[in-house]
Amino acid sequence: MTSPFGPPIDLTDLSFFQEANARPHRSAFLGRVSTKDNQNPATSIPRQVTLASERLEPGEEFVAYFWDVESGMLPPELRGLAPTAMYDALAVPTPRDGGFQDLVDRVEQLGVTHVLAERSDRVARHMLTSLTVEHELSKIGVEVVYANEPTGGTESGRLRARRYSQVDAEVYRATLMEMSMGGQMQHAINGWNHGYAPYPYVTVVDENAPKRESGRFGIARPKKKLAPHPDERRFDAARELCRLRRDEHLKGADIVAILEAEPDRYPIEDRWTWGRVESLIANPKLTGYQVYNRRATRTGRPGFSKFNPVSAWVWSPRPVHEAVVTVEEWKAAQEVTASLRAGSEEGGPLLRIRAAARRHGLTVTAVRSSGAHTLYRIGSRQIVLPTPLPDLVVRQVIEDMESGA
Template sequence: MNNPFAPPIDLSHLPNYRQADARPRRAVFLGRVSTKDRQLPASSIPRQVVLAAERLDPGEEFMAHFWDVESGMLPVHLRGLGPQEMYDGLGVPTPRDGSLQDLVDRAEQMGVTHVLAERSDRVARAMLTSLTVEHELERLGAEVIYANEPTGGTESGRLRTRRYGQAEAEIYRATMIEMSMGGQYQHATNGWNHGYPPYPYVAVVDKDAPVRGQGRFGEMRPKKKLAPHPDERRFDAARELCRLRREENLKGPDIVAILKAEPDRYPIEGEWTYNRVEGLVSNPKLTGYQVYNRRANRTGRAGFSRRNPISQWVWSPKVVHKPVVSLEEWMQAQEVTAGLRAGVEGGPLLRVRAAASRLGLTVTAVSSSAMHTLYRIGNRQIVLPAPVPEALVQQVIEDLGSVE
């Protein structure tokens, strides 16, 4: 801004009339596109470069270009983590010298004096993130300039325009999250599946779902519901491992050992593991209800998702696919799991299995009903009620010595 209170005579020839900047001007471009599928980085990034370049000095060019194909809702340290092969395959004519995080890390070393972007939401949609980036770059001696801001005028006016733009970006971010989550909630309550189908199911196209037309970037993905896996043994295996937790109070490693002992009866790709067992036991989709929002994926830690409390889960209002267990049985299994994690000792059947193991015998559940379970121990079969009374447990253990 020109000083309106100039001296009464021309003093511009004096050596200290203007403050000299010892550093040469070195400007870099900063840009962002949300996704490579829903937007076109090959056209969006060059367009942003053209707009940002309007704030360059005459004859000046960008010394480097930093841009990402990432959601503006991500924190800075999670930006630009995509492999270089992905960026190379986008066909963007603008060179890429790194991500936003790379710019912050290298700005001082490169001697960057100005960072030019189309507008503030190209830095981030969260106001705190964009403010933090601006503050860090300015601390390193680089001024952040947005092409959509007016030139001239007062500093307060420029700042007001910038903050309004940043607040608008964050409000847009919150609105988009609300609309997206609302759509996901409806997706679940209509019975359509999110993510990979659980072990005893496959995802099949719902022929009764509304047909969506051709989208901007090709055919829209069809709605899918869960259906039993063609291999019926998977359903039986899932039902059995839930029963082992619910009725026998077995821990994950014990259930894994039982399932591994009979691979023909309990088939699985690879092998049974603790995480697979615990994941199935805790999966509410086994009840026939469709459930969404069990995990929060955007936690600020790469590759880490946080479990949401059950109160935040979104359930379909009715059963929408064939259940493995009833909702009541699933709830009982969760209660047992909570007890095991709290250090509560296992149930009476765990003692039976331990006694049988000492004798080299295997306890196998043959069939079960709501009230009883038929077990095979050695060459004998025995029917036990659920739950098993303590007196009956002791009798079974004593009788194991006569089992061959």
């Protein structure tokens, strides 16, 4: 800032005299559009450039352009990760030297003195993020300038206007999140599915759902419900792997071995894995209820989502699609899973039979069950075992396998 109280005589001829803020301006543009579908980056980004350009010095041009097409609610480390091909396909006339994170990483290398944006929420809707960026850049002598801020006046007045704007952006962010969460909860309560269909299901358009007319964002995506997969074996496979966990207390790797031993009976794209088995057993949608908010996608480690507590899940008030297991059976399976993870499972009677069968290269497979008895196939033999399974019967089965009977 130049002092308004100058010396009584001209001192510009002094060898050490220099004007305040004499460093040449080298300004970079920073912009953002939330989505490529609900907004048009090809018009929004150039508009932001035009507004930010009003804060350039006479004759000055931007030395680089950094902009993203993604939510301003993302943390800095997750910004700008979209592939270059996506940005090329948008045909935005403004050049792009990178995104938000590229600007932060390259600002010193480019000798940037000012970062210009239309307004603070183009940096981030989260106030902490925009404050952190301003602070980190100021430490290396880079000033962040927003085009919607007043010029002239005092620094305190400018700062007050900036902080009010950032508070507004964060309040707007919180309001959006509340409205979005409320809408997603109602979506689940009405029985409509979020995300991919679990293994034994497919998604089908709900013809009874209210249809919205085309609006400013185009035609709304249709509401979809879960329906049984056309391959009926998938329902049987899902029911069996849940039973193996619930009744036989098998671990994921053991269930995978059983499923892979009979691919015609338990079909799957690619192959069965521990993760697929465990996630399917844990999925409450198998009960016929629609369930939302099991995961918190915006918290936890970058690239991962953490599980919300069960008390935060949103369940439809009644079953909305065909169930693989009852709610009681699903709950029992979760209790077994918890005990296995806690290491408190000492090994049930069927575990002992399966362990003995593995020593002889045999697989134990449940063929059918009546509730009181279950027909198993052990290798080429079939045997009917009662439920519950007495220890005496277990010892007899193992002895028969050991003797080759």
